[in-house]
Amino acid sequence: MPDRRLIILAAIALAAVIAFMTVDLRGNVAFVLHLRGLKLLALLQVAVAIAMSTVLFQTVTANRILTPSIMGLDALYLFGQTALVFTLGSLGYASLDGGLKFAAEVLLMIALAMGLLWPLLRTRMDMNLMLLMGVTLGLLFRSLSALLSRLLDPNAFSVVQMASFANFNTLRADLTILGTIATLGAALLCWRARHTLDIVGLGRETAIGLGIHWTRTATGMLLLVAILVAVSTALVGPVAFFGLLVAALAERLMQTQRHALLLPAAALVAIIVLVGGQTLLQHGLGGASTLGVVIEFAGGLVFLALLILRSRT
Amino acid sequence: MIRIENVSLSHRDMPILHDITLSLEKGGITALVGPNGAGKSSLLSLIARLQPLQTGRILVDGLPVGSTPSRLLAQRLAILRQDGAVASRLTVRELIGFGRFPHHQGRAGAADIALVEAALEQFELQALAERFIDTLSGGQRQRALVAMTFCQGTDYMLLDEPLNNLDMFHARQLMRSLRSIVDERQRTAIVVLHDINQAAAHADRIVALRDGKVIADGTPNEVLTEDNLELVFGYRMQIMQIAGRPLVLQHL
Ligand SMILES: Nc1ncnc2c1ncn2[C@@H]1O[C@H](COP(=O)(O)OP(=O)(O)O)[C@@H](O)[C@H]1O
Ligand SMILES: [Mg+2]
Numbered sequence: 001m002p003d004r005r006l007i008i009l010a011a012i013a014l015a016a017v018i019a020f021m022t023v024d025l026r027g028n029v030a031f032v033l034h035l036r037g038l039k040l041l042a043l044l045q046v047a048v049a050i051a052m053s054t055v056l057f058q059t060v061t062a063n064r065i066l067t068p069s070i071m072g073l074d075a076l077y078l079f080g081q082t083a084l085v086f087t088l089g090s091l092g093y094a095s096l097d098g099g100l101k102f103a104a105e106v107l108l109m110i111a112l113a114m115g116l117l118w119p120l121l122r123t124r125m126d127m128n129l130m131l132l133m134g135v136t137l138g139l140l141f142r143s144l145s146a147l148l149s150r151l152l153d154p155n156a157f158s159v160v161q162m163a164s165f166a167n168f169n170t171l172r173a174d175l176t177i178l179g180t181i182a183t184l185g186a187a188l189l190c191w192r193a194r195h196t197l198d199i200v201g202l203g204r205e206t207a208i209g210l211g212i213h214w215t216r217t218a219t220g221m222l223l224l225v226a227i228l229v230a231v232s233t234a235l236v237g238p239v240a241f242f243g244l245l246v247a248a249l250a251e252r253l254m255q256t257q258r259h260a261l262l263l264p265a266a267a268l269v270a271i272i273v274l275v276g277g278q279t280l281l282q283h284g285l286g287g288a289s290t291l292g293v294v295i296e297f298a299g300g301l302v303f304l305a306l307l308i309l310r311s312r313t
Numbered sequence: 314m315i316r317i318e319n320v321s322l323s324h325r326d327m328p329i330l331h332d333i334t335l336s337l338e339k340g341g342i343t344a345l346v347g348p349n350g351a352g353k354s355s356l357l358s359l360i361a362r363l364q365p366l367q368t369g370r371i372l373v374d375g376l377p378v379g380s381t382p383s384r385l386l387a388q389r390l391a392i393l394r395q396d397g398a399v400a401s402r403l404t405v406r407e408l409i410g411f412g413r414f415p416h417h418q419g420r421a422g423a424a425d426i427a428l429v430e431a432a433l434e435q436f437e438l439q440a441l442a443e444r445f446i447d448t449l450s451g452g453q454r455q456r457a458l459v460a461m462t463f464c465q466g467t468d469y470m471l472l473d474e475p476l477n478n479l480d481m482f483h484a485r486q487l488m489r490s491l492r493s494i495v496d497e498r499q500r501t502a503i504v505v506l507h508d509i510n511q512a513a514a515h516a517d518r519i520v521a522l523r524d525g526k527v528i529a530d531g532t533p534n535e536v537l538t539e540d541n542l543e544l545v546f547g548y549r550m551q552i553m554q555i556a557g558r559p560l561v562l563q564h565l
Contacts, residue, residue, distance in 0.1 A: 205358075211385075212383060
């Protein structure tokens with residue numbers, strides 16, 4: 001039953017993973033492998049989380065150009081970092097307990113998402129209104145971050161700048177493993193809901209007509225999105241933008257909106273782009289390795305691919 | 314049987330349905346007629362739980378709409394909406410296949426696949442089976458949506474203006490398919506029709522709605538009188554009798 005295109009994608013993803021682990025292996029091999037393994041785990045976790053959460057979010061909102069970042073979770077994260085640096089100073093920020101910080105961040109972001117979803121569940125509120133509230137809150141958090149940043153000294157400001165891009169260089173093994181487990185769990189739930197998601201994608205009324213309990217299903221899916229985004233953001237920083245390209249490319253490649261194909265395709269594309277891009281940047285392009293750059297790079301590639309594919313169909 | 318008891322609906326203080334009480338027996342075709350804005354679609358969407366009930370009660374085979382699990386209702390009742398827009402990019406075959414979802418929850422068996430093929434054939438959609446819905450003409454899409462609703466295989470079918478966009482040939486065909494399904498398999502269809510003569514020719518019962526109230530209710534011969542039609546549609550039209558059924562000269 002596996003689709004041929006999925007097999008090809010999986011093969012490319014595997015090649016990217018192998019390249020990431022083995023290219024330029026020098027010095028203390030065991031140590032380097034350990035380090036790379038940890039980084040790989042984080043990359044895979046982020047790839048899967050971004051891919052799943054974006055596909056899910058687009059399906060539930062019936063909108064192919066949205067990403068979960070519209071719910072304002074990454075803006076809240078950014079605001080949290082800025083506020084922490086502002087109140088504790090860059091030294092205090094640096095000496096925060098990583099585990100505690102991670103837990104607090106995840107919980108805060110999920111709390112915000114629940115705050116947004118609660119009215120949706122209780123009073124049959126319009127999904128668009130929820131999105132609007134998310135945008136507004138996101139804007140508020142961003143403005144507050146900007147305001148606080150202005151009051152920071154240059155040193156502290158650069159710490160905030162660092163925190164506002166995804167970073168795979170200062171990973172804690174235990175948190176990475178914890179995040180990966182959470183993401184795996186959420187991804188498994190997405191996968192199990194793949195048939196339901198096909199129906200949800202038909203739109204609210206049609207889905208209800210086919211026996212979906214809409215409010216329960218939609219809020220459940222959005223909560224899943226929030227968990228995926230929160231865990232991956234708390235682990236490495238905000239990367240939500242990247243999901244748009246992954247989801248669009250997966251849909252283009254698979255020519256279907258069946259989630260049994262779309263979900264794995266999106267995850268594999270994300271892995272190829274993230275792990276492959278990171279490998280290229282680290283070894284091909286001389287060690288410059290911020291994920292922000294990878295994302296821009298990958299974004300350009302994916303857009304090109306999109307254009308080519310579109311002109312062919 | 315579908316029982317509608319004292320159902321009223323309003324949107325922001327604008328009344329849409331007034332205290333509607335109706336019993337729709339199992340079996341047969343009931344046509345819902347009335348001018349634009351009479352509340353036909355609103356009534357159907359309440360029966361199909363697409364919007365929550367404000368006052369009153371609706372029972373489908375004794376199951377109260379609103380507190381019955383959605384899936385259970387979807388196995389007994391299917392709705393074709395007036396605005397049949399589908400958000401996804403799907404092929405005709407995929408779309409029709411989704412009609413079976415309430416029964417198999419995503420794991421289609423051989424019987425489900427056979428039913429989809431039968432629906433493709435019945436609605437002459439085989440040639441279009443692999444086409445994407447958004448590449449079809451309005452009438453072809455309408456046929457695909459009707460096929461999906463039929464494929465759901467429910468005892469009750471609510472069809473909101475199913476003849477929209479259909480040419481004469483396919484409109485007649487659809488009403489005949491509906492008739493044969495209803496007769497052979499003891500199904501019940503509640504159909505919103507704008508062509509009063511389709512209702513006259515094919516319905517067992519006609520319910521006429523205006524301003525959210527039931528104005529007339531009965532067999533075509535009982536409902537389609539000059540007085541009733543003027544009350545519902547606002548002008549007088551001549552009525553003839555052909556083969557024991559009324560023929561309304563609505564266009565003159
Ligand atoms: N979501 C809504 N909000 C406000 N008014 C509505 C809404 N849906 C329908 N209406 C109003 O309810 C009335 C009945 O609409 P509808 O049931 O669609 O009529 P019909 O199907 O008979 O043409 C109309 O006046 C329409 O404007
Ligand atoms: Mg209508």
